[in-house]
Amino acid sequence: MNASSSQPVFPFSALVGQDALRQALLLAAIDPALGGVLVSGPRGTAKSTAARALAELLHEGRFVTLPLGASEEQLVGTLDIQGALRDGNVTFSPGLLAKAHRGVLYVDEVNLLPNPLVDQLLDVAASGVNIVERDGISHRHDARFVLIGTMNPEEGELRPQLLDRFGLAVDMSNVFDADVRQRIVKARLAFDEDAESFRAQYDAEQSALEQRLHAARALLASLDFHEAIHARVSELCIAAHVDGLRADLVMLRAARALAALENAARIEVEHVDRVADAVLRHRRREKEDGTGQAPAPHESTRREEQPKPNESDWGYLPPEPVGTTKIKQVRPLAAKKA
Missing domain, CATH: 1.10.8.80 (Magnesium chelatase subunit I, C-Terminal domain)
Incomplete structure (x- = not known):
């Protein structure tokens, strides 16, 4: 049972298929400094189910969700500046980063969050430390958590600079294997009908997996x-x-x-x-066509490859291609006879 929720959690060991996702989540749990996992895929592919299941395997079992409308203060926490000036004591109100320490921070639709918020989130996920600074007063605390961000590509992409900051990425897809679909549905129906009995079937596997995670760390x-x-x-x-x-x-x-x-x-x-x-x-x-060839340089790269002028050439413009027009050749008139 997840410590942060009274609702029963689907066991990680009972997840059907999703081999790539399960491996990525376990690796991020062993070494959170990897920078988290970005899970991309359509709705209904059990992304949040897998994230909650991972949290249950961790020491504290914390599962914290970052809502889309969250502010920076909700994320990093706040400092009581007035109290610090009056009493000399810094009072820190923890944010979601502090609450997720030693657990899982889950960000659904991370591609819809403001870029500065995502950037700050990735900084803390990689460093394991959150630093809050206001008016010359600072506070720092440990914030080691497994960051799991999900997104539906149909709703927009992340900037390449932010994509690169996620350590691992997994693409989920709809399941079109009849046998796998049936196994997933049967497991979910059994869990929904009697969660405790279903979870009891996986007690030994869950315990062994927890021990493997702690030993791996x-x-x-x-x-x-x-x-x-x-x-x-x-x-x-x-x-x-x-x-x-x-x-x-x-x-x-x-x-x-x-x-x-x-x-x-x-x-x-x-x-x-x-x-x-x-x-x-x-x-x-x-290229994804299997040729193994490097992609054509980006337009900005091509411009940078142009010879650069001397600093004294003020107003210099690089040469640009100019359209050409085919000119019809005209034969010279024959000389008149004398």
């Missing part, structure tokens, strides 16, 4: 990256034409978290390959 620091791991990560990121080095860092962390989850003695190249899609899915810039 403890194992992280002892796993190191050997040269073959660095080489494979670089190879995959270069092939995907990603911007910057964030993808490399996230892929290394994700591979380490997967190795820890499986209680492996060391990180293997196989671990890198198994997390690569979730790391590169929202960062990949190569």
Whole structure:
């Protein structure tokens, strides 16, 4: 039972299918510094069910939802400036980031939130610390949580700069396999009919998974990256034409978290390959037609490639293509006979 809710929670171990989503959520739970998971897909694909199920596996079991209309103060918390000036004591009223500490912060339709709010949210998710500053007075507190953002692509996209800040990304799709659909529906019907009996069937699996998560967190620091791991990560990121080095860092962390989850003695190249899609899915810039060719440079990139003038060439404009007109050739008139 989720500590933050009196309603029974669908067990994580009972989720049918969704292998990519389950792996991504578990890795983010093992190493929250990955930066969270972005889940993209249509309505009715059990995104929130999976998020609540993950929260139940964590130590505190906290599940905090960030509403669309939330303000910055609701998110980060507030400081009593008047009280600080009067009494010299800083009184901090916790926001949603503080309440989500050691739990899950769930943001539905993250693509509809104001960009500054998303940016601030991602900063704290990656650092694990929330700093509130008002009029020269500051307060900081731990805010280590698993960030899960969901979105429906039909309702708008996130800016590329924000997409890149999410550690892992999973695309959900409608299920068209009859057997899988039936298993999902049967499990949900059984849970809705008698939640306690349904949950009891998964007690042993849930307990074992909780122990695996705690053991994996403890194992992280002892796993190191050997040269073959660095080489494979670089190879995959270069092939995907990603911007910057964030993808490399996230892929290394994700591979380490997967190795820890499986209680492996060391990180293997196989671990890198198994997390690569979730790391590169929202960062990949190569063509999706399977040619492996790099995409055409962006217009702004092409402009930057033009030769730059000297600083003294005030008013210089780069050359631009000019349309041409085909001119019909005219034969010279024959010379008149004498």
